[in-house]
Amino acid sequence: MNRKSVAGGFLSGSVLAVSAAAGLLAGAGTGAADPASLTLTYTCPFPLIGNQQISVVINADIPATATVGQPTPEFGIEAVATVPATATAGLNLVGAKTVEGTAQASATVAAPEATLPVTVPTTIAPTAIPASGAFEVTATGTTPSLTFTQAGPATVSVGDLLLTLHPKKADGSDTGLGTFDSQCTQNPGQDNVLATVQITEATPAATEQRTR
Template identity: 60%
Template sequence: MTAVTTAALAASAMLAGAGTSAAAERSEVALNYTCSFPLIGGQPIQITIGIDFPASVPVGTPVDALPINTVSKVGKNATTGLNLVGAKTLEGTALAQANIAAPEAELPLEVPATLAKTPIPASGEFTVTATGETPSITFSQAGTAKITVGDVKLHLVPRKADGSLTALKEFDSACKQNPDQNNELATIEITPAGTAVRH
């Protein structure tokens, strides 16, 4: 989504600039959410979030925007509800809450992502993919930065076969992360200035 910046991040980290090259490390976490939908109420959704990132980065070296991708498993009740209004495809956007616990500060993020246009089956579960990226940041203190994932806000656009909107129009869905889950996505080692970036 899954897949966004805040003023707190901008104040705590330098944005953009010449930074690290393409990251080689890969990490994924699958998390369970309860998402609100019109007509059918709260429904379980499992979202797998993946990120490519450098294993380590020196102090003062900007970390380039990190690609994020998500795969969301939509349950059969949501499929039934979408079929009832004649929806044949689903698209939209996502705004995922995340946090970087860095040595110098907690850096809250909101990561935007675009949902791929996805056919809706006649019944059963289906998956929706999304892509986005984090902002570029620069760490000012050595140590370990931990990236965790929070709640997700969806803006969904179900369409009929002719491309027109259904009776649901466009709508927002708040996805609350279920409790008691390990939501750590990745850790980055921040090394003293002048050391090499490790992928």
Template identity: 50%
Template sequence: MAGLSGVAGAGPAAADQVTLGLDYHCTFPLLGPEPVHVDLTADVPSSVEVGQQMNGFVIDSVSAVNAESARALGALYSVTLEGNALADATLTVPEEPDGLPVQVDSALDKTALPASGGFTVHGKGTSPDLTFTQAGPGKVTVGNLVLTLTPRTDDGGPTGLGTFQSECIQDPGQNNVLASFQITLPGAQGPSKPGTPAVTAHTSTSVTLGWGASTETGGTVTGYDVYSNGAVVASSTGTTATVPNLTPKTSYTFTVKAKDGKGNVSDASDPVTVTTDAAGPSSHAYALKGTTTIKASNGTVPLTGSLNTQVAPDTGAVTGDLALDPADAALQAFGFLPVTAHLAFANQGPTSGTYTGGALSTDTKVLVKASSFTAFGIVPIGGGDQCQTTAPSDLKLASAGTFDPAKGGALKGGYDLADLTGCGPITGLLSPLVAGTGNTADLALTPKSGS
């Protein structure tokens, strides 16, 4: 550990400004855990030589506290707030690959509490001076916080809370890398500054960059790192790289640094800023199963098939394709005679609809065809290739309860059936078995594997 402290003979390394925003939940008296957002700014060198002092860098913080926490403090006659914040950080360098715990104590400015609404608290702290014994990459990550706070009344005295500690737990799933830097061998000449990156392609979640190559006298450039907000987001052995896992419709600024086999890193290229595309429609494929009732003849039809949809992220507009398999309908003629109709369903265009607020609705125009009617399941009484409804049915379906596109759910709806035509000599008798209003459908959608 001696290699990580003390002062070397070389001068301090030049620093670059880095920023990081983090969300926490801090436990306050009377309230319990409350959300607090902290923005951090620091000047951290992008590279430092082995044996060269990396001066302790100043970390400025701005913490945003919500209105509910402010009201709770005000209820105890607090008019100002002061104290300090102790931040857990981890320094990862070649001689400490598992991370060295480092604590940074920041003094918080005395802050006047507002009459209403939230407020911000500014703080400032300094990390310890460090020197390193091995070349390679280094990074600083920020962890949890402990706030020691003293609210005061208008006469400067403490409130009934006195001085208390608030433990702040970092919300999971965030990038908590404050800074990345390179530790280089002393006296070696590093790569030249790369050319300004240019955007060669972009999607809603990725950006592809290209840049001019770096050179190195007496050495070899081995690769490049792409940085955004102080963190490496892509690496390449050539002069192009694709940055993945970006957020749609978001602005990003990128720089590029070259590196060699000795651990040397170039100065950062000039920056380029790009905004990712809007997200494309999400696609979902479902297997369909359920029943429909034909009111005119008290008939029940088992339904199977599929529904493929695309949902526009900005508008919730749905387009898709509803496919219903042919099915046998169990009908009753004259209220007692069992008749089986073999039905097929021909879509008259794509399915349309909306998905908003957890509710899915679809609308499909379907022409119903009856290739055969049989009495008692064996006696043909009509049907044929030309037997069909005289007009398409407007099949409208809506989710029953909250619909999760990733999990599927239930759809219910209704439709009318037009008169039949082309079903043979007794078309006039067969049509009343089918035609009419008030028909219902009750379906369950199950996501297909891989959708």
């Protein structure tokens, strides 16, 4: 399997953004999973501060192989974000003590039979915001199942992001920003391939068993 090994941080400005995207295959009917990691930068619009450059780290276990006709089960994904001190200061400025929300990452699987669009939703659990300094935020989710009909390589690529964020005060009330969406556009010129999976033909015994 081809995979990109990367590391990176996440967030800029006075409003927090978190995102995730993912590998799309693992489990029964697939080969052993290997760690895959990718960092991409995005331009994300935010209230008050305008467009911000966001670096997103994507981690997933993606198998080297999958089998024709066998559904790939769902599996968990994770994105860890390091929020810089400047963003922490901005969040404290509006009285935010926690942040939570969701992120939807678009992805494509370019398989032999077709290019399949996939959306991977993730949840950002309530995360405490410190008085100063950087802190980490984690987004987690589950990928959908896919079934392939032809053998050959399938390339998993990551696309744009839709963030829905809700910073809150200590008592759980709104900061004044409320809940807002940020449609993040992937910056051009990046290698956005997370992994390549080899789809193999089913063995005759497996094919016969499925048709019974």
